Amino acid sequence: MQTHNLGYPRIGSDRELKKACEKYWAGKASVEELMITGKNIRHQNWMTQKEIGIDWIPSNDFSYYDQVLDMSLMVGAIPKRYNKVILDKSNTELDLYFAMARGFQKEGIDIKAMEMTKWFDTNYHYIVPEFESNQKFSLFSTKIIDEYLEAKKAGIKTKPVIIGPVSYLLLGKEKEENFNKLDLIKNILPVYVEILTRLKEEGVEWVQFDEPFLALDLDTKTKETFEYAYIEIHKQFPYINKLLTTYFDGIKDNLQLAYKLPIQALHIDLVRCPQQLEEILGNIPGNIILSLGIVDGRNIWKNDFENSLEMIHKAVSKIGADRVMIAPSCSLLHSPVDLDLETDTKSLSLETKKWLAFAKQKIDEVVTLKRLAEKENDSELQKKLQENKKIVESRRTSTLIHNEKVKEKIKNIESVVDKRESIFSERKKKQKEALQLPSFATTTIGSFPQTSEVRSWRSKLKKGLITSLEYEELVKKEIEKTIRFQEKIGIDVLVHGEFERNDMVEYFGEQLDGVAFSKNGWVQSYGSRCVKPPIIYGDIFRPHPMTVKWSSYAQSLTNKNVKGMLTGPVTILQWSFVRDDQPRKDTCFQIALAIREEVLDLEKAGIKIIQIDEPAIREGLPLRKNEWKNYLDWAIKAFRIASCGVEDRTQIHTHMCYSEFNDIIQNIADMDADVITIECSKSDMKLLSIFSEFKYPNDIGPGVYDIHSPRVPSKQEMISLLQKAIKSIPVDQLWINPDCGLKTRGWEETKKSLIEMVGAATEMRKQY
Incomplete structure (x- = not known):
């Protein structure tokens, strides 16, 4: 052996x-x-x-x-587009390799990843x-x-x-x-x-x-x-x-x-x-x-x-x-690499x-x-x-694992309302009146660059080098700077930038009961991007609001709408290490109930647009098609449990990235989000074809530039993509946004890219 x-x-x-x-x-x-x-x-x-x-x-x-x-x-x-990189003898094999992964901009050469x-x-x-x-x-x-x-x-x-x-x-x-x-x-x-x-x-x-x-x-x-x-x-x-x-x-x-x-x-x-x-x-x-x-x-x-x-x-x-x-x-x-590195008993x-x-x-x-x-x-x-x-x-x-109140809620999950009050076409009229947004409305997916300085604040807080009050003031200043920048360049629906968040899943896991964290449990997501998945060991419960304070503060700074930003239940499930002693759907429903409470608190606080990101819906599909229906039934239900408690005037967004939607387009429609934003730039808008064939009824924001590359796209490049998009999607259904969040990008390239994006939106409004 x-x-x-x-x-x-x-x-x-x-x-x-x-x-x-x-x-x-x-x-x-x-x-x-x-x-x-x-x-x-x-x-x-x-x-x-x-x-x-x-x-x-x-x-x-x-x-x-x-x-x-x-x-x-x-x-x-x-x-073949990388031939210029190969022919330039100053580039190494590794430079070619990274150009294929991240794109290439140098001395007049501009190549997509x-x-x-x-x-x-x-x-x-x-x-x-x-x-x-x-x-x-x-x-x-x-x-x-x-x-x-x-x-x-x-x-x-x-x-x-x-x-x-x-x-x-x-x-x-x-x-x-x-x-x-x-x-x-x-x-x-x-x-x-x-x-x-x-x-x-x-x-x-x-x-x-x-x-x-x-x-x-x-x-x-x-x-x-x-x-x-x-x-x-x-x-x-x-x-x-x-x-x-x-x-x-x-x-x-x-x-x-x-x-x-x-x-x-x-x-x-x-x-x-x-x-x-x-x-x-x-x-x-x-x-x-x-x-x-x-x-x-x-x-x-x-x-x-x-x-x-x-x-x-x-x-x-x-x-x-x-x-x-x-x-x-x-x-x-x-x-993750080595459990012996986990010496902090506060987190684990x-x-x-x-x-x-x-x-x-x-x-x-x-x-x-x-x-x-x-x-x-x-x-x-x-x-x-x-x-x-x-x-x-x-x-x-272990008594750490079991919460009888949570288990009782899951037993009664069928009694939770998981449908919006009105159909989308009726909601859209009410939202148009309430939000007063232009055609080709612009927004971003949520996060803005997390510089080393921003990350250092969290580190200093954990080490006791700054107080909670000092930390909050630093984050508030970064939020205000980001709001002012978005106002200045003319973005229509703003975000607060998520500077208080270490990761879109970890941040929520840290505030939920039934979840533990490692200090060094990093796992590669792509390239140099590493994540530290939460460890879901027990029944999930939300003891307090998680995002309301920051979203409310950001909204107080501007007359424009600021999106509340949440991660959806399926994505939290998929991107965590999940307990294996009960069905995954039960754990997902527990998370969905916690997110639902957060959505309702955001609405009460006056937030009119709430985004619930679900990039992992497609990822969670079983490999065998005969098992898809069971998964999709509970995954889509979990999203609707999280999102459907709000009034018609409250606009629900969701975001998905790096997914092939052809086989599950009906299920995406069944989620009934008012606006879906998707990654589209790398596929040259080809991912939109299925939305067109299906006659997708709700609004859609196809990403117009790749955020995983440091290259800055031109306004004309984005206009060309949008002109392809309108061949598939009616103008009154289109939003304009990047492919994904901007957390991993630098401020300089982010500013330049978003200015070009708003310029593209302005030009599209003139043309259409």
Whole structure:
């Protein structure tokens, strides 16, 4: 029996990679300094896993921005618009890489970034590959080989990780019509062959092929492509051990396909789909090793050793210990780095902490489970097993978790009003009269730049270096500055800027009962963006108003309308580490009731426009379509519970980003938000086509510029996008806004971009 890991967090235990990348982008660090930081993180990760006792450690799981972008660079899938970056010899390979991720503006060159979207049903974002018909591929970057050799030189035995050829193609988008990206399989396989040839020459034994699409619904062509790809790879490399990994759901109806593939090992996710083990063991071919993903790679609860050992014993008794591997369910990219760094008992109590395991601890759980399975009579190991039992039981029975009043509310959830008083067309008339907004009304999504100075105020408050009163005065000044700026440039619906908030989910979690927080539990969301998900351990309850004070203050400064800004229940659920001892929908309804109370308090305080952000609605969809309806029924109901208690004159906004809406447009309409704002600039307004085909009835604000890039768009660029938008959406339904919040941007670029945006709105009003 062997242990392995699918991937380790690459941000560093103190977010070293984030800090190093941002210094490099700001011109405050050299490329050599950035590379040294990357190398140090890789070596630390490898040594941690080696010292704990993992048999097969992953290499090429490190990335400076995103593993899918790494793959695009590796196979030379570089859009032609970046040729100018390549031809300029002063730019490094890393500059090209970051240009693809973030856009490029330099000396008259202005290039947009590639699209970004969610990695399956996680809050991790990947850079979407772009494909043309008859796309040519070639080995452009040797990162996978370089990192394997780097580990080998350090005395670390690794299995390189590569995104499988079929999943890589499926992750991308066709940039031309009338061709299927899967037809590119014959073009891309020679690059895989070249990579594997180089690895074989260096003595590689195992290669991990990530093929997460095997856990999704697949059509005949996709299944045929899988067979073709792996038969061709096996022909060339019969003696390289190929570990095929699936995760985030069960293989289910794709099991026979997986068994047809000439692979040596198959990894299955037994956290998301434990019931698949029986079927898999029932007819697994005798030549395949089975990797059991039994330690949760996406949540932070300690493993239940008894439950895991039962699955291990079942597999061993059926196929033998020599054909069993033990691993986390998926890459630990989605977990915080190290629980040992949590020393602050104010944010995370000792009782709650003992229930948790971060990436380092999960690696230890994998190794401990192997040893327990092999040496059941070892007294020291038995002590660990008994200790684990006590912890699992203490969590189940803890009084911290259960609030009977909240449970009673959930029992009566059907009695909560979840429909607006009037239909949208009637509400719109009342809102138009009450709000007096122009056509092409402008707004932003909510947050404004959080400078290092603003962030330092929160740090000083926590350390006791300033008082609460001093902190509030500093935040009030920043809010007033932001309100005055928006008034000056002519934005129609203002926001207060969210300077009091550390994160759009964490901020609310900190004020809700039933939620705990880590101090260093950072997880990568995209690029250098890291989030610290709340830990929902118990029943959710709102003990006091959370945002009313700041929204009311901002509104007192201006005659223009200021939006109240809230995060929706589904997004709080999705972007937290959620308790696993009750259905997710019950937890979501608890959050929805808390947000509903906040919405009603904002309305009472005179706030006429309230935005409830739900960027995670699409992300939360199960991977299998036959499970969508159940999820969408309760997810949309949760939003309506949160939003539908207000009067007709109160305008409800919601925001969604990086989502494909085609399959769920009816559900989006069922949310019945008066205004929805969406990310649209990177897709060149193509996301609007489904809203047009559906005849979406409510108002919509398609984002006119990409906030994840530092480039400043021109007024004409935004006008061009808006002219495309009006071909899909009637003028009287359109709002104008950025793609997303401005928290991560600098003030200079934000001011320039918003001035251009207001200029575009002014021009559109003249034309239409």
